[in-house]
Amino acid sequence: MRIIFTTCIYLVLATWSLAAQIEVSFKFVEIDESDFDVVKAELKAGRLQQDFEGLNVSAVPSGFWKKIQSFPGADILSAPKVKVHDGKTATISIEEEISFAEEFLENGEPAGPLLKRNLGIKVITTPRIVERGISVEVDANFVKRVGEREVPHGSVPIFRSRSITTSVILPENTPVMIGGFSDNGRRALIICQAKISNNKEAQP
Secondary structure (H helix, E strand, C coil), rough: CCCEEEEEEEECCCCCCCCCCCEEEEEEEEEEHHHHHHHHHHHHCCCCCCCCCCCCECCCCCCHHHHHHHCCCCCCEEEEEEEEEECEEEEEEEEEEEEEEECEECCECCCCCCCEEEEEEEEEEEEEECCCCEEEEEEEEEEEEEEEEEEEEEEEEEEEEEEEEEEEEECCCCCCEEEEECCCCCEEEEEEEEEEEEECCCCC
């Protein structure tokens, strides 16, 4: 099987505005499922009760990252951030494009055109300044390759995708866990933080 990797990291801002700028940052963390009970205990102390679409979220308490880093299987997958004008939409894409074949000739060469699939993380976010803090809409998608399946004269990659769509109101400059999911003994967590930026160098 031939796989061609092309890595791209880019930020796309939907529109330009003279409105206030908001810096939104994310941390995508993966830990072993067996360590999640410890994380839940840490986050329980930082519980924020919110009346926004009935959602409760957990502020990341002091010492959280030190605790996470003590786990043998902890891995910070990515920590992107973006500045976007109030009420506008930004897309953060941290992906690898792979090319692969689904059918093969007897000599192992692809029997037709190669297919393409993006692996990694893509987040679409829209922050808004509200009375109680910063409202952040998040649509996050994760795609990874988890194995291969044998076909005549070759093998084809197996992909697994997960998505999280949520809306939260964040206290300014306070990291909050906004979601996560379990996958094959691993637990992925999403930490989000937002603040109003005074930097006048807006990205178009």
